[in-house]
Amino acid sequence: MKKKKKDWYGVIRVLAAVALAFIIATIIIAIVAEDPATALHKFFLGPFSTKRNFFNVIESMIPLVFAALAINIMHKSGLFSMAADSAFYMAGVTAASIAIGCKLPAGVHQVVIILAGALVGGLIGLIPVLIKKFCGANELVVSLMMGYLFFNFGYWLIREFFIDIANGSYSVKFEKTASLGKMIQGTNTHYGVLIMIVAVILVWILMDKSKFGRELKITGANRRFAKYAGINVGGVIVGSQFVGGAVAGAGGAVEMIGMYSKFEWIISVSYVWDGILINLLASTKPLFIPLAAFFISYIRVGATVMSRGGDVDAEIVSVIQGIIILLVASERFLYTMKKRQEEKEALENQLIEDKKAEE
Amino acid sequence: MEMFLKLDFWFTVFRCATPVLFATMAAMIADRSGILNLGMEGAMAIASLSGVLASGFSGNLLVGGFVGLFCGTLFTMILAYFIMNMKANQVIAGIAMNLAASGGSIFALYSITGDKNTSNSIQSKAFPSVEIPVLKDIPVLGDILSGHNVLTYLAFILAIVLFIVLKKTKFGFKVRAVGESPEAAESVGIKVHRVRYQTMFLSGLLASFGGIYMSMGYINRWTAGMIAGRGYIALATNAMAAGNSLLGMFASLLYGFGSSIAIYLQNMNMDPYMVTMIPYLAIIVFYVLFSLYYRHKNKQHESL
Numbered sequence: 108m109k110k111k112k113k114d115w116y117g118v119i120r121v122l123a124a125v126a127l128a129f130i131i132a133t134i135i136i137a138i139v140a141e142d143p144a145t146a147l148h149k150f151f152l153g154p155f156s157t158k159r160n161f162f163n164v165i166e167s168m169i170p171l172v173f174a175a176l177a178i179n180i181m182h183k184s185g186l187f188s189m190a191a192d193s194a195f196y197m198a199g200v201t202a203a204s205i206a207i208g209c210k211l212p213a214g215v216h217q218v219v220i221i222l223a224g225a226l227v228g229g230l231i232g233l234i235p236v237l238i239k240k241f242c243g244a245n246e247l248v249v250s251l252m253m254g255y256l257f258f259n260f261g262y263w264l265i266r267e268f269f270i271d272i273a274n275g276s277y278s279v280k281f282e283k284t285a286s287l288g289k290m291i292q293g294t295n296t297h298y299g300v301l302i303m304i305v306a307v308i309l310v311w312i313l314m315d316k317s318k319f320g321r322e323l324k325i326t327g328a329n330r331r332f333a334k335y336a337g338i339n340v341g342g343v344i345v346g347s348q349f350v351g352g353a354v355a356g357a358g359g360a361v362e363m364i365g366m367y368s369k370f371e372w373i374i375s376v377s378y379v380w381d382g383i384l385i386n387l388l389a390s391t392k393p394l395f396i397p398l399a400a401f402f403i404s405y406i407r408v409g410a411t412v413m414s415r416g417g418d419v420d421a422e423i424v425s426v427i428q429g430i431i432i433l434l435v436a437s438e439r440f441l442y443t444m445k446k447r448q449e450e451k452e453a454l455e456n457q458l459i460e461d462k463k464a465e466e
Numbered sequence: 467m468e469m470f471l472k473l474d475f476w477f478t479v480f481r482c483a484t485p486v487l488f489a490t491m492a493a494m495i496a497d498r499s500g501i502l503n504l505g506m507e508g509a510m511a512i513a514s515l516s517g518v519l520a521s522g523f524s525g526n527l528l529v530g531g532f533v534g535l536f537c538g539t540l541f542t543m544i545l546a547y548f549i550m551n552m553k554a555n556q557v558i559a560g561i562a563m564n565l566a567a568s569g570g571s572i573f574a575l576y577s578i579t580g581d582k583n584t585s586n587s588i589q590s591k592a593f594p595s596v597e598i599p600v601l602k603d604i605p606v607l608g609d610i611l612s613g614h615n616v617l618t619y620l621a622f623i624l625a626i627v628l629f630i631v632l633k634k635t636k637f638g639f640k641v642r643a644v645g646e647s648p649e650a651a652e653s654v655g656i657k658v659h660r661v662r663y664q665t666m667f668l669s670g671l672l673a674s675f676g677g678i679y680m681s682m683g684y685i686n687r688w689t690a691g692m693i694a695g696r697g698y699i700a701l702a703t704n705a706m707a708a709g710n711s712l713l714g715m716f717a718s719l720l721y722g723f724g725s726s727i728a729i730y731l732q733n734m735n736m737d738p739y740m741v742t743m744i745p746y747l748a749i750i751v752f753y754v755l756f757s758l759y760y761r762h763k764n765k766q767h768e769s770l
Contacts, residue, residue: 253750
């Protein structure tokens, strides 16, 4: 009973943050757009305007879900590593390399690609935590710089080995056997959706139902206590970074062979910020992540539809996302509401106890 | 290897070190008061864009510089408000602000000028380069140290000033006291909140100088993503400097060294992406080495 009330407070807070962000966005759009009514209509309802737009929401949700799952695992340890971006990009590079360079039968090809992507992602996820363990350098700083490093490194590899000379910036085409295949006719939505659902369930089991997940939660919440409880703290933390990196890597590989037929990531691909936001919105519960990712994907597609009109840039989404993160992360946002509720509860409890005492 | 013999190479080291030195000092002053200012990347982006826009529209360099500094500092003060008054996690809040700044700056440029990603239609002014009277006539040193942008000299002078302020002044003492133990500082009557707002203000101001140097110093154009992680690199150089801004100068020059190598190799027709890797790799390697050194030193200290 008591717990339920507390959860409601969390939900209201998130909804209020989202609402406030949308109000600010609406005001900005109203100022900037020449025809605010049309722009806002496109922004809020654009994803429902055509079948293609709607399924656009579904397919662009896939990398968001993978990124948020990765962040969920990696940050629960109490380490703020952003290595998921490097893992995602390098897994994409790995996927593209295998998709171009290896001749395997369909079915096997995709499985090999996704497993290789996960492995590369996992290894990259280990870099910041191992550097921290052995050298003491801050994982946040190292992982942020790794993002720039691996983007340049990965794209350089593609340019060096698989560049399409005629095009100059993209790679040559993947083997047909490597593609994940389109799931719904007339859209870009591919079978990665199913892999995404499997990933959500696996991460849910790992985090909420397994010994590893329990130990990780305790470690993240209170490292000293975890040590006294006999948990292998170092092992759990390092493990979480590997698994998180692997999830991001699998996501990178799925995105690469699901959405593309050649390597096209010529600017750095970043999903960690979205991952952090989605994980926050889902209040770090794996099962809520797809829901939160759908929402973020929805406003993204809405903004893209709106920007086709011409006068409002789609980047307004970043501002909305920033405001939501800022408010949700603020302990004091709607704090008085929480305090009032707690006071009320305390008073009720007091009354019940008084009654009991009278009896 | 012959590039190391060229004077131009060493000149470029100082040029590339400048924005990172500003940001390093920004990270340092916040850090010394106990705040991790992750918003420098965003502050630099905001300052660089608003500076270009203001100088382009007003046709006045100083107006541009002032507006750039104002916007970048305001941005940092908003972050400070959320960290201190709203009790937001400083890492998450910094990330949120940077996200809003990176997208918001592109959005603002497009809404105001119609330019996408690069401020082509704006004629911005740039801060001038200056020759230092006596220095410029000394053979090798003059070629390397004279003729830099005004802001480069400002950065290096401020690094010395910051060293003195932190070590010798009452304000510096308060900052360090708050950083080391806010409770103890509070108990002797230092207003922790006020000191932290002051350091965040200075931090924002310094980061904004780095920002306007990027878009109104060596070049006078704003491009999306032009800060390219310099605000994050400063976190590493600050950690390397361990609170000493003279060491921060040295750490920034190490970054400048990596960048200068990259620029030279690129001119020699090496793949641009392979070359761009170098400064980031260099800073990770140096950061790791410094961390090892500090860890070793602390261990020795403990065993005594």
